[in-house]
Amino acid sequence: MGEPSAKGLLTSSNSQPAAASFQDPSITSPVPYMTANIFTSESTYKFPVSGSDRHWVRLHFYPTTYNTLNSSNSFFDVTASGGITLLRNFSAYITAQALSQAYLIKEFSLNPSDDGFLSLTFTPSKNYQGSYAFVNGIEIVSMPNIYSQSAILVGSTDQTVDVGTFAFQTMFRVNVGGQYIPPTNDSGLSRTWYDDTPYIFGASIGVTSGAGDKARIEYPNDEAKLIAPDDVYKTARTMGPDSQINLNYNLTWVFQVDANFTYMVRLHMCETQVSKVNQRVFDIFVNNQTAQAAADVIGWASNKFVPIYKDYTTFVSDEAGDVMLWVALHPNQEMKPEFYDSILNGLEIFKLSNSDGNLAGPNPVPSQLMQEAEAGFNKGFQESPSKKAYIIGGAAGLVASTGISPTIVLRRYRGKGRCSPAPSTRGSGWLPLYGSSQTSASKSTVSGGAAACFIHGCIASAGISSIAEIKQGTKNFEESLVIGVGGFGKVYKGIVDGSTKVAVKRSNPSSEQGVHEFQTEIEMLSKLRHKHLVSLIGYCEEDGEMCLVYDYMAYGTLREHLYNNKKAPMSWKQRLEICIGAARGLHYLHTGAKYTIIHRDVKTTNILLDEKWVAKVSDFGLSKTGPTMNQSHVSTVVKGSFGYLDPEYFRRQQLTDKSDVYSFGVVLFEVLCARPALNPSLPKEQVSLADWALNCLRKGTFSDIIDPHLKRRMDPECLKKFAETAEKCLSDHGVDRPSMGDVLWNLEFALQLQESFEDGKSSKGGSIDMPESVRSEIISGEHNGGASTGGSEASNDTNSNGIFSQLISPKGR
Template sequence: MNSATHLASILVSLSIVLCSITNVRGGYKPSDSILLSCGGSSDGNDADGRKWVTDTNSKFLPGSVKSTVVTADYQDPALPLPVPYMSARVFTAPATYSISVNKVDRHWMRLHFYPATYPGFSSESAYFSVSASGGFTLLSNFSAHVTAKALSLAYVVKEFSLPASEDGIISLTFTPSDKYNGSYAFINGIEIVSMPDLFSQPASLVGFSDQTLEVGGVGLQTMYRLNVGGQYVAPSNDSGMSRTWYDDSAYLYGAAFGVTNEATDKVRVDYPDAEAEYIAPTGVYSTMRTMGPDPTINRNYNLTWVFSVDGNYTYVVRFHFCELVHTKVNQRVFDIYVNNRTVYEDADVIAWASSKAVPVYKDFAITVTDGPGDDQLWVALHPSVDAKPQYYDSILNGLEIFKMSSSTGNLAGPNPEPSQMLLKAEANLTAGSFKTESHSSSVIILAPVGGVVAAAVVIAVVAVLYKKKGRMPGNDSNGMWLPLYGHSHTSSNSKSSISGKSSAGSNFANVSAICRHFSFAEIKQATKNFDESLVIGVGGFGKVYKGVVDGVKVAIKRSNPQSEQGVNEFNTEIEMLSKLRHKHLVSLIGFCEEDEEMCLVYDHMAHGTLREHLYKTNNTPLQWKPRLEICIGAARGLHYLHTGAKYTIIHRDVKTTNILLDEKWVAKVSDFGLSKTGPTMNQGHVSTMVKGSFGYLDPEYFKRQQLTEKSDVYSFGVVLFEVLCARPALNPSLPRDQMNLSEWAMNSLKKGALNDIIDPVVKNQIAPECLKKFVYTAEKCLLEHGVDRPSMGDVLWNLEFALQLQETFENGGSPSADGADASGSFASSSDSVSLTSDETGVSRGLDDPAQMSTTAVFSQIVHPSGR
């Protein structure tokens, strides 16, 4: 062979290899991808553009199988698209799908259930089991209705991973329960997608350092799949396997939220081989959560997540790591704990991966017993002090938790238990009764709702979870919403039918399915015919009355016909809150639209508004630490609005009277009548008529009529100064230079005279470093241009850090008082610390290269935009 021929042969071979790599890097190409729309009259596409084929007359369901095809009576606003949820196939006797697949691969199996009302079938009667070939029991005595009601879901998705089928057939059998008369089984959609061998490596067995557990030959159920430090990753953005990755912030325990960051354009995830790309997509490895800039604080706490699980099963916990900042061994070293057991000491991602930006993962298997309180799984990270790393910090990019099938092939867990108050309210609603007995009101009514927040496990579950662990702080502001894997998410196609005022709530058919529709007679009974002695507030919409519904205290907002806020705000409030459920957002219980009356029914907030505890009130003014905790709670609520759903929600009326406090002083953001869905990535802003409250209004929004989430950040900055100074945002009775709080505070800050305007009640309570951090945060929120302001996620991190500084001070610590002199006067933070940047890209103070300076709080890592 001559040299030219040899060279040509090499080039051809190289091109084949390159093409092969290119095809692989384009994502996994499943050999089987079967999407069945059960009961569908024709094929159709879902919200991710995937084609679902009808199972009618298909080869997968024998003609001898007796079934009924039904269509849901209504489409929940939270459904992404009708396919595959609006049609269902119902079985009153055991029925089996037989689906031909390749014999080599494992397969994902996803079962989609929409527990709506179907003609001739009540969703409450559907109790059934689902089994798969290979001897696997996937669901037992399962009720999609109970699950959706208890967990506030619009629809339910169960995901399993089954080992390769020996005969090339996956059989899926639906069996109505014999425990309930009239039970039936139903299914809306079935997905079967082949998958690469993601479980070829054994998992390290927790508690047995020298033992491992083989995972490849067992059935698995996906319990949680989280993009740690990042946002929701849609199935269409996965590595070809249509997996869904959720934000992890809902599961974080305690006040330590850590810092989230995203890789810059200069840092690209570098998979070590083609197979590694299938483990998790770049959207997971390019974001991360770390502990924060202060090594002293980091040494004294764990970065912890908490999960509810089924007892008496073994779980595989998969940690995903990708070091995006450091480049050397022993720069960031940490220990990993699962259920308070050390599973790995001195973890060093660079040592594992040998390079920056290279993904790695670690699997650990742990058995959760079935004893009292053993229904949680705790994951924690802590800096390894013994290793003496350069930076005392921890890192995590992604987390997955899989339930392993038992020795008998069982994967089924119990149905979640719904709130007794919810059951009682539902029973009363069905019976048309309305009781107002005045017994304990400690239970909150929570309506079943849709949307990404509607995937929330009710806060009561969180409270029980923490109390069982014996770690429920009396004033803990964490907990938040807990979306279980596979639940619904907001889509651009989700629309409500709300369209203006009418009688008898005819325009609220869809919303009635997800929050309670009260009659006007019920509202009058609850408020004793709107007794003026029950008025607890007056707002732009109208008066707010205290009332009682089924023994539970509620707040009822009644519209004022003369108010400027009318039908549009009423509709917006219902549409927003019927889809939102979060610990730091006020809960909407229901509404009334009848006889030209519009009323909204909320949880009652025992301690009223934040403003009522700051100034011009008979209440005792709040001390500093509770004020700071309330600010953190409100920031969490706003951060969720901006990032927790698929589309940004801008509140547009952030102020101290719209921050409510419950009986435990937990802050909840309220009044969504002016809220707007935020801009898309291509828009950058929403052009809209200026609305809001003067004193809190973003001047850039006022001038340009272009709304962004940074308008909420500006308003929140005013709230922070209002909390610090205990005076209104606007006070016309003061001299001109003092009328506007934001202008007065900023001017005082520039003059170094901020100490003169701090509330005397708390002036001597605030730790100097806490004050520095708090004021710096408020100052940045009030910057003239929105693009220069921090995100709410950054604001939240800084307030949490300020709280840590305050607690350190109160516990006898002595943080540096740089920026505050002995008299407590305060210089502008922008002038108090000079910065440099080391080779890691992290800005740090010159005086202490091991710690990040306070002025670097919005650039903790290279590019902190991935919240």
């Protein structure tokens, strides 16, 4: 079936084509988001489809200004054939703002059509004057019969739900323990699989493992290959190698859903580590009810590398305020398995239509801070002759809309019939943003003219629109408010919007860094949101000034808590937790975004601590996009900080993510030994901490250089694991260094050993129940580590000294 024209399918003339006024940096291709059809009254598309197939319907929305129409005024319904309500009183603007996303994709699955046509009707809401409907892209995909099986109703003894009779909406689809999988890598069905770490509940994230590229998934039949792609089954999240620890927690995921709907939860599982029945047996819980007792993947699948899936349904009521759907795994003890552990490879959650054929939920409610920020933007970013504001969804110059229409594509799976090429389905340049994280900023133009640019939707920049307001917040850059000095310039503590504390990094005209670093910092941080990355609130370029505005980090840099200060020394457990947080942030940079991002300046002054001692990686002015699939490295001029610089990168000028791993190894020794990476006042052989630590390890005198405050407070096995990890990071050749995922796994394991030690339990010997063959297989796998994304939290002014990177060593960059 070839690609039809939008005009030929639209049964109403009450529409007009339009071009988006602004392209958000997260939109990597103009298709389909830079064009739209605008509907001022009820309008219907009719698509000829096969009457025997279910179909996926994917609706693409990019809320911005079209033909002077403000997207905040758009509220509309979307209904499909058979009276199915897909969206009701829907606002793409409110939804995108609340979810901190620039654009939206809504995916539905609809039953076969009776008349050979699938219709979609867009109706502007009558409750809002001047409201209109719009759509940027429509995909109709004939889908295989892979969601029609009956699913167990959780909480009942023998009742099932015939899922195939319902229309349903895809709410979540995650690759558990693995990376983002774009539509182009999904078994020909163009589904998108996201990282599961944003949804993991609590600090107990388990460990991740990979079967490796050479592993072959053994599908029982051809249709099974369509259930999920290989990459889902080749990676997994388990609880870890320590059975005693595993018995004390649940591996849990939490998802926010709409109330008063039934949901189907599909769990994807595939054993790549154990091969016998009753080696790994666990219980599955959905919303605190037992969905499956004594789940044994090998027992279900019969063999290793054979994938299986299990479907469960549950009704979610509105008894609680925030409606959540919980999925949890816990080792089963009754079966006395060989290992007390659980495993999951993938997870999908679908909302089923109710008895009225309704799938529509309410628009999400942005937080009060987000609403206040938006009000501040509307007030503070009015166009004036002296400045220009660039905001997601704001007008940055209208584009001519003649002859423009939304992208519409019809496709069939597995090559049935004639198929037109799929539209560009490349994902955004980063994983989706969750929780209270903010939307990306508009791309810096650094035009040299008067311009103030800020991130749309941020909580702290509501009252800022010019350099004058930044000066007011920092008392005209008063010297007493300087909390750091680096290669870019000075960092000031400031107050904006009345009470919100921020850190303002102001460029120094004579600085070694300038426009390029300014652009890089904005472009990197505007596309990245993660609990362990510092949040860029906004930026300003006006009257020759370049300023970057960040969340204020109450406890400053990691370095200032390690040495040369009068502060109480941190405990070993606290240091481990900080290292794990920083490792999660770096691991996200290397694997969580669509492209590898190499930080290139990892050091203890670039690891900040918020008011809860949560570590956040900062300073992306030197960051580089990593090599592509066809490259082994990026050739680039050497930049970084002496003492942390990868010697292989320095020699060959070939940058890889293993350069960050080397720098992080220095950080680990710095944390353990509480001394600088370079100390010229020491004897020659001790000047470099990396060289000195490795030398002491070889000589067996390493205990002599450990921070005296830590001695007799550390578990020996924990120390051994930590030191081994740091040593491997400092290997001469990058190929011999672990990935950041492996580093993260080892640090989390070291923390478990330390916690057992502090609880009075010995970590030596019997607590590691897995045999060495299985342990080595897990350790050698492609561990992706855990990361929990989310927005940064407001900081308290518990420590006014110190924040921000580049405090100690502004040189060597």
